[in-house]
Amino acid sequence: MFPSALADRAQGTCSASARPAACHHLPRCPAATDPDRDAAHTVAAHPEQGWSLLCNGVVLFDDTGELLPGGRALPPRMACYGPVQVHWSAA
Numbered sequence: 846m847f848p849s850a851l852a853d854r855a856q857g858t859c860s861a862s863a864r865p866a867a868c869h870h871l872p873r874c875p876a877a878t879d880p881d882r883d884a885a886h887t888v889a890a891h892p893e894q895g896w897s898l899l900c901n902g903v904v905l906f907d908d909t910g911e912l913l914p915g916g917r918a919l920p921p922r923m924a925c926y927g928p929v930q931v932h933w934s935a936a
Contacts, residue, residue, distance in 0.1 A: 874900040877914050 874885035886900035894905045895907040900915035911919040 868900050870900060877901045877903050882911075 852884050868885075870886055875881045882899070882901055882903050883905060885901040885903065887897045889898040890902050891897065892907070899905055904912040906912075906921070908921040908923040911921065
């Protein structure tokens with residue numbers, strides 16, 4: 846977050862510069878409230894720290910957790926795997 850945005854939050858106001866800029870990609874990136882919000886373009890990537898900032902203002906973490914622009918945190922999603930079949934061979 847930018848220092849000016851932090852100051853605005855401390856005062857209880859929100860300037861236009863604190864909000865994510867409108868998407869200029871074609872087709873447009875999904876909004877932060879859309880179910881497919883993770884499909885937005887990456888505008889800043891920090892793999893060494895484990896997070897990326899998406900065009901729609903979502904911070905996406907390596908463990909699939911998310912921080913939405915309004916400050917709401919979403920927990921990591923569980924991986925969905927099909928039934929596991931183990932085949933043993935007689936040696």
